[in-house]
Amino acid sequence: MSAPTRRYHLDRLVDFAADLFAAAGMPSDRARVVGELLVEADAMGHDTHGLNLAPQYLDDLQTGVMAAVGEPEVVADRGATLVWDGGYLSGVWLTARAIGEACTRAKEYGTATVAIRRSHHIACLAAFLPLATRHDIMLTLASSDPSVAAVAPFGSYQAVYTPDPLAVGIPTPGDPILIDISASATTIGLTGRVQGQGERLPGPWLVDNQGHASDDPGVLATEPPGALLPLGGLDRGHKGFALGLMVEALTSALGGYGRADGPAHWGAAVYLQAIDPEAFGGLDAFTRQTGWLAEACRAAAVPPGRPPVRLPGDGAMARRRAAAAEGVPLYPTIMADLAPWAERLKVAPPAPIT
């Protein structure tokens, strides 16, 4: 039996998370950025990539796996392009800062691209997108973790690379389109959660060591182990494999640090690109097209009894609004997992609203 889901005031959750990270050694302005973005993920409903990650981050801060203080090192800078060595500082903070820099530079160059090597984990990609779309900037954000192998190349069952998420924020006249997909059929987070609960995945998104598709996380624990399938599975998985290779190139190869270096340090290689529609056909022309397409998709015919088409981000934006009005619902394990940290760091947890 799992505990019931409780709701918490959004701002109080941010305060709580920010206070925890600050108490663990992070400068308070950075701690707040990380708190805001983790709570944003929970508010959007991405509950494996919000405060669920905070205990691991706090542990990494205390052991030094995440650097609490310091600045990223500039490896290369041509104005429209920038490379940082993140020194395993908070990936959430590094990414938010890089997005701010890229948005400013995109207004001058039309596009601005940042690669970050040796970042710590960056959590929920979708949560970052509004940082750009609210300034009428289209943002692409991708990451990989060169210290982890979880997804098999198409045709293999051996894990070689990570799910390699790709997120894209697209301004429209209304809510932005918020894309956040992995190049794999499922994620490490979801697989780990169902594995811990002795359950199965909702679909056959894994491959066993005989090359068969499976919904059983147990296939990852055999000898030799199976792996996550690329998006497209056994049928069209060459496409998901291709997307994974693209993300690996944009992240690790552009950053110049990755699997070839055999890193053992949990972390991320990050790629992001801001595009200013004003430098192309103009913002009005851009949102005229994206708005038209969004409405055409929402109005597209569905079989009798089926729900209407939702655009990527529609659900997240609705949940975000409900979370702001009624509180953020937290997955039942999250506050329990944070309780020892709250006690150790002497930060009072917020009381639930409901």
Added chain:
Amino acid sequence: MSAPTRRYHLDRLVDFAADLFAAAGMPSDRARVVGELLVEADAMGHDTHGLNLAPQYLDDLQTGVMAAVGEPEVVADRGATLVWDGGYLSGVWLTARAIGEACTRAKEYGTATVAIRRSHHIACLAAFLPLATRHDIMLTLASSDPSVAAVAPFGSYQAVYTPDPLAVGIPTPGDPILIDISASATTIGLTGRVQGQGERLPGPWLVDNQGHASDDPGVLATEPPGALLPLGGLDRGHKGFALGLMVEALTSALGGYGRADGPAHWGAAVYLQAIDPEAFGGLDAFTRQTGWLAEACRAAAVPPGRPPVRLPGDGAMARRRAAAAEGVPLYPTIMADLAPWAERLKVAPPAPIT
């Protein structure tokens, strides 16, 4: 019974195609670029998107649907970004020229991005990638056709947008990785070919008007009609839908002309971006990572009796080498479809080698 596949000398095929396009009114240097890239597609094995398209292109040149002469109009130019109105000039020629421009500019800015509105069709995206990778540039190329609706949004059966191909050329120490995938489960070209032959698709890549997956092209001819499924199908099609929206934004929205304008003119909205690894972590660091990953994928374990993992482009590069050495194999209908054009335009077709 279909005719046997014949092989033709690669250079003679290029001459033939170039002479046909020149005889139809295109300047000879442009006619050669188009001929080279269509034959390149056949040499790579992309046989729906090579010379198979030449009769349609020739027809469009004669009717004025494709403009034979003229220059693209510069809509916007900030150095690192460029927008052309293609005036329905040859999309193959426009794209090749834009790639050349983008590669030059990327050496200065680090990246260079071009959007082309109102281009004619651009044929095979993969064929363009070596134009960049041979200069150690990573290239992303995408297109949509705002005059065509073929793919249904996830959850719908009504076609709203196009398969929206995305191609990426990635330099490695050896052959480049050549990605060319559509955001749909299958393509219009393949669906049309099996439909014409009364066959079925190799997989359930369409959706009928009841929302069921199908391999029968007949579901596109019902009332109301079905559509192509997004990549990921009924299970994970939200991801393919997301990719399609990304490509639509990069192509039509950045170019500032698209579905909102209701174009009836067969054509393309094109997006391409050249990335110079030297501006990031350096070319050597880049290819060290991509080479390591390529080898790790090729060496990944496969079930007993299965073929080893192939990288995107491995098959195309092998076919390309065989075509250069032994001749280009042409799909049986292609030369027969070109014969009336050869006669009308007084261009002698090459004799087959075998």
